[in-house]
Amino acid sequence: SGSAGMDLATTESVTLEKSEVKVVATGVWGLLGGNKSALLIGRSSTTLQGLFVLPGVIDADYQGEIKIMVWTPMPPCFVPAGSHIAQLVIFNNQPSLAAVKTRGSSGFGSTGVPQVFWAQRVSNSRPTLSCRLEWGNPLQTIELSGIIDTGADVTVIS
Numbered sequence: 001s002g003s004a005g006m007d008l009a010t011t012e013s014v015t016l017e018k019s020e021v022k023v024v025a026t027g028v029w030g031l032l033g034g035n036k037s038a039l040l041i042g043r044s045s046t047t048l049q050g051l052f053v054l055p056g057v058i059d060a061d062y063q064g065e066i067k068i069m070v071w072t073p074m075p076p077c078f079v080p081a082g083s084h085i086a087q088l089v090i091f092n093n094q095p096s097l098a099a100v101k102t103r104g105s106s107g108f109g110s111t112g113v114p115q116v117f118w119a120q121r122v123s124n125s126r127p128t129l130s131c132r133l134e135w136g137n138p139l140q141t142i143e144l145s146g147i148i149d150t151g152a153d154v155t156v157i158s
Helices: 042-048
Strands: 006-009 014-016 022-029 036-042 052-054 056-058 065-071 077-079 084-092 127-137 140-147
Touching: 006 022, 014 022, 014 065, 022 140, 036 042, 042 052, 065 084
Parallel strands: none
Antiparallel strands: 006 084, 014 077, 022 065, 036 056, 036 084, 052 065, 127 140
């Protein structure tokens, strides 16, 4: 038919009890074949129900089970097994200039070590951070609290 994507359904029921990301099995496995990759996205009807599918790329050489990352801002949220919540939009894979690496069935982090970055909730006031500095022998300690984003390029604590 005229659909841009292929629907993916869940193979298991899942309950999102917190506002956190869950990974849901589909029972669909790579290889996509023919040098094809895919973009995994949510169906619009899924989003309207308050369930968000986090997008992902399925590489042409991925051989593992294709899984769906889901999240809801208003838990609890129950997703029954067999729910068509996502779709794969297939596209032609572009040749990579990077070194060739066989991925096999590794997913979710197969391209490198995860990196963690500090984030601050956005509010009407400037973000602040408390910090404890320790030095010397005998040990000395000082607690500092300050504005992180002062609008300046550099913050100096003295």
